[in-house]
Amino acid sequence: MEDLIKKTRTYRRFQQDRLISEQTMATLIDLARLGGSARNCQPWQFMPVTDGGRCRAIFPFLAWAGYLTDWRGPEPGEQPSAYVLCLLNRSRLKGNEREAHFDLGIASQNLLLGAMAEGIGGCRIGAFSPKLADLFEMPEHLEVGLVIALGYPAESVVIEPVEGDNIRYWRDETGVHHVPKRSRTDVLVDLPWRS
Structure with missing residues (x-):
């Protein structure tokens, strides 16, 4: 476990053409959903995205690596081959929203540990344009809370x-x-x- 945790870093450059299977994505979503949840509300829902065109549509709405001021993010060919959109379902909140964000930390870490066990790297992205939601027919009770970029590392x-x-x-x-x-x-x- 210690070795897996040490390898589970934030990766921002990927082998874009190396795809992640739907079965692997389903397993990663299972790992996320099985994490602990305050009051067991389980307010987070997850939307996997593996289609290349849809991944390219999401990419421009994301900000990458704030400390690397001279870097705008991964170039074509090194962009994520998949994403998981973490959606807060407000209708499931029974406590305060702060508790839900603890749950998201647990869920996203479970997902990233599981990904790294399969050789897949990831990056949690909280810096994204609110216009990202405009890509979807988003019901009022859902909102994007986090984007997880995934792919086989190229760094x-x-x-x-x-x-x-x-x-x-x-x-x-x-x-x-x-x-x-x-x-x-x-x-x-x-x-x-x-x-």
């Missing part, structure tokens, strides 16, 4: 230690993507107990 992503307080990811001259992660010492906290 290497490595974990680096954080130097100082610099958490910005970068690409080196060979195109390897470096992601700084804080050390265990930096994330552990030992608060004094009140007597």
Whole structure:
């Protein structure tokens, strides 16, 4: 599990012509839906997209890699071969929306871990144009909360230690993507107990 978690990085360049089967997409959706849910509301629904034309229609509405200011996103040939649209079904909310977003974190991580177990990389994209919804006949009770881009990776992503307080990811001259992660010492906290 530790190795799988270490390999489950954010991938943004893919082998676009290498398709993901409908069966694999169905399995990934199952992994997402089986995650824990506050009050067991299960307010998230998922729409897999594997058709090339539809993937190309979604792509212009997405923003990619905010820290890589000179990069506009993957070029043709390196774009995702599939997406999962994560749709919040407001009619299923029984608690507050904040709880639903915890559920989405669990669901999306389950999906991405399952994808990486099959050699498929992914990228959670929360930066997208609201006009993305205009591609669909969207009922009022549904709204797009997250887009997950998927594909077989066409890049290497490595974990680096954080130097100082610099958490910005970068690409080196060979195109390897470096992601700084804080050390265990930096994330552990030992608060004094009140007597």
